[in-house]
Amino acid sequence: VRAVRRADGYYAQFLVDWDRKEEHEFQGKMTGIDLGLKEFYTDSDGNTVDNPRYLKKSERRLKSLQRRVSKKHVRGKKQSNRYHKVRKALAKQHLKVSRQREDKARKDALALVKSNDLIVYEDLKIRNMVKNHHLAKSISDASWYQFTQWLQYFAKVHGVIVIAVPPHNTTVDCSCCGVKVKKTLSNRTHKCNKCGTVLDRDHNAAKNILVKGFKLLAEYLNSTVGHTESGAKSSFIAGRN
Numbered sequence: 001v002r003a004v005r006r007a008d009g010y011y012a013q014f015l016v017d018w019d020r021k022e023e024h025e026f027q028g029k030m031t032g033i034d035l036g037l038k039e040f041y042t043d044s045d046g047n048t049v050d051n052p053r054y055l056k057k058s059e060r061r062l063k064s065l066q067r068r069v070s071k072k073h074v075r076g077k078k079q080s081n082r083y084h085k086v087r088k089a090l091a092k093q094h095l096k097v098s099r100q101r102e103d104k105a106r107k108d109a110l111a112l113v114k115s116n117d118l119i120v121y122e123d124l125k126i127r128n129m130v131k132n133h134h135l136a137k138s139i140s141d142a143s144w145y146q147f148t149q150w151l152q153y154f155a156k157v158h159g160v161i162v163i164a165v166p167p168h169n170t171t172v173d174c175s176c177c178g179v180k181v182k183k184t185l186s187n188r189t190h191k192c193n194k195c196g197t198v199l200d201r202d203h204n205a206a207k208n209i210l211v212k213g214f215k216l217l218a219e220y221l222n223s224t225v226g227h228t229e230s231g232a233k234s235s236f237i238a239g240r241n
């Protein structure tokens with residue numbers, strides 16, 4: 001047990017060591033997901049999951065409070081009561097947004113794990129290393145991270161496979177023929193001159209991500225469990241996350 005202080009009070013946290021297991025209905029379904037700014041994610045079938053309105057509203061309020069705090073801040077002097085009032089409101093709003101985000105990340109991750117047997121996503125740790133001070137961007141980075149953490153947790157609980165692949169070239173490569181199609185950030189559509197494929201940019205990336213996951217899995221299985229007995233093989237795959 002530990003006591004933690006949050007902007008709205010004190011909490012007692014309990015850490016429980018419990019091996020949670022849930023029954024998973026395997027249906028041979030698989031998906032690759034591309035985490036983005038416009039949509040929360042796009043899957044390899046072209047479906048999108050957007051950020052809900054309540055989150056956008058909370059984030060707008062967060063931004064406006066942030067502006068008010070920096071406006072009221074006076075350098076080198078004792079801060080006014082109004083400043084402290086706004087600063088407290090900002091801290092509470094940060095807490096509210098992070099709780100809403102956490103809740104959404106958990107629900108989205110569980111839904112994805114329940115309806116798939118294999119999920120591939122881009123490992124954004126590499127992208128996160130690039131430090132940025134843009135609020136909207138840092139919020140999404142944090143929520144992507146939370147989402148992938150929950151994804152890994154639920155995959156373990158439900159016994160499905162989740163693979164993280166390195167993020168190189170997933171946007172550039174044509175998911176149909178593999179040729180490189182350069183794009184600017186504003187370029188929302190993937191148009192391949194070689195094979196004629198026209199796809200939404202994120203949908204194309206999600207397809208590449210799924211294929212990358214399979215390649216990684218194949219390499220891994222061939223190198224590690226290819227030499228063991230078939231019984232040991234199946235139990236090893238099921239336990240992988």
Ligand SMILES: [Zn+2]
Nearest residue numbers: 174177192195
């Ligand atoms: Zn192509």
